[in-house]
Structures are given as structure tokens and as C-alpha cells.
Amino acid sequence: MKVDGPRITVWVCVLILLSLAVFLMQAGWSAASIKTGIDATGRSSLLLFSIAFTASSLQSLWRTPLTIWILRNRRWIGLSFAASHFVHLALILAISLCFPEPFLSDQSKAQWVFGGLGYLFVALMALTSTDQAQKWMGLQNWKRLHFIGSHWLWAVFALTYVEHTKKGPLWLYAPLLVFTLALIPVRMAKHQPPGALHGITN
Template structure:
């Protein structure tokens, strides 16, 4: 029960931090469109950071065990829920921006965006809804693990596609793509190291 409360406090802190950032932008903005653009960028970056921490937490603790990586692993579920919250806020802001700006709206509401973006948000909703012990018992550990493994790799791919098509917009997107690729390498490396340790312990 204590861990449950700590986990929800962790999620609440992340959510309040994002809301505080959005509030500060709206307070200081000259126009609503500029404010929405800044808020969309803020939530895109917070979502990516939270996703990568969730994606890599187990690998980081396997490769570099410490109090910090143990904390990340302990609160991995809450990191994932914080990512889901951040990206839901991002979607709401992005839709509002598309409604406000007809030119951008053509991109926001285009079929490819709706299909790819919609699949991502459906996956986020499914992962968030099953991030609890009751879902693990209902689905069974093996099926639950396959679902979440497929889900996070699908989201990783969508992030790569989204960031990749914006590389020409500035070096920040190159850094974001590099972070995604490094995250994948760390995750695969961590899994390999863990399998090697299990095999060595069993021999």
C-alpha cells in the first residue's frame, strides 16, 4: 500500500510539473497560437523523456545497478503512466492547435497522421489500462509481457518516424533521434547481459 501511494505521488509530481510548464507558457504568451505551439513542443519533449526512461529503466539497472537505477526500475509503471498522461495532454494541445490554424490542421487531420497517431494512442491506452496486477492475473504473465513488449517497441518506432521526418527543422531533432537509437541499444544490451547472467547462474 505504501508503494502504491508513493507511485501515485510520483505520477502526480510529473503531471503537475507538466501542467506548471504549460501554465507558465500560457501566462507569458503573446498569442494563443504561439502558446499552443510552445506547449506542444514542451509536451512532446516531456513525453519522449518519460518514454525513454520507461523503455530503458530495466536495462539501466542491469547494466549499472545503483540506488538511482533501482528507483527508476521500481517506479517504471508510474513512469509509463506519466508518459501516457503527458502524451494525452500533447494530443489535446495538438488538436486545438490544428483547429486554430487551418494550414496546420490539414496535417493534423490528414489520414496518415490519424492512422499512425491513432494507433499510437490506442496502444498507449491499452498499455496504461493493463499496467496493474489485476490485468497481469487476467491476461497471464506471458501474454501480458508480449503485449507490453510489442507495445513499447511500436511506440518507439512511431517516435522514430515522427522525429525522423523533422530532422531538417534543427539539430534538436537529431539529438532526439540519437536518444531514441541509444535507448534501443541500451535496452537490447541490457537484455543480452541479463540473459547471460541467468545462463551463467544456471550452469
């Protein structure tokens, strides 16, 4: 079955929610199991975000059936990221209400503000991921919102994995941090002259 368009978001939501439900049924409802769910949905959000964030660059660097498919479905991959990240938020709210300590004490005000603004951008970008919204806002305003929002979210991921890498385990979080940092040069690659990508000068 060919998966395109809204089906992508539907399948991603089903897989995330089903996996989370199965895990929580096995592990039980506890602070530890919710934290595991938070970590897992954080990684699924990072993966989906990274695909949408670099879609046009990947297609320009490596034109393959896969990268063409990714670019064609970038909107739905982006909405899949939004869905994953709101599941992530739901788990954060759950642990804050059910097992507030020491979770709340471990979070700084800066994390709440920075992350909260990130969720505002996720909501705004999801709500404006339609042709009608683009026409209503005007192309330049639409591009400005999605450019600022996507780079703010990249910064949230980067700072999150900087903190996780400091706390460890290093073998798990250091690769995720390197992966996140690498998204910017990949995204910027499409803006380089074709010769520069291959080390060619005129």
C-alpha cells in the same frame, strides 16, 4: 521527501500542467504558443517513455541507487508518460479546433493513423498497468501487449524526429533523433551475455 509510487505520476502531472499554464498565460493563446506546447510535451513524453522503456536494462548495466529506484517505479514512470502524452494529445486537438490551418494540412493521413494507433497502445498499456490486469490477461498476453505497444511507440517517436530533423532546426532535433534511436541498443543490452557487454569472448 521520498517520492515513490503514485506520487511520481501526481508530481509529473502537476509540473507539466503548471508549466504549460504559466507559459500560455505569458505567451497567449495562439497557434504558435500551442505548437510550442506540443513540442515541449512531446519532449517530456519522450524523456519519460525512454526511462520506462529502458528501466530494466539500465539497472542490469549500471546497478546504482538511481537505476534501482527507476526499475522499482517503472509502472508509475510509465503512467507519467501516459499523462504527459495525453496532455500532448489535448494540445493537438486544441490547435486542430482553434487554428486548423495550416496545421491540419501539414499532417498526412499516415501520421494520423500511425499516431492514433500509438495513442490506442498508450491507453491500453495504462489501463493494464495493474497487478489485477496482469492476472486477468495472463502474464504472456500482458507481456505481448506491452512489448508490441512500447516498440510501436518507439517507432512513432523515431519517425516523428526523423521528420522534425528534416525540417529543422538540425541542432535541436538531430540530438533528439539520435537519443531515440539509441534506446533500442540500450534496451537490448540486457539480453547480451555478460562477457559480450565488455568485449570478452570465451
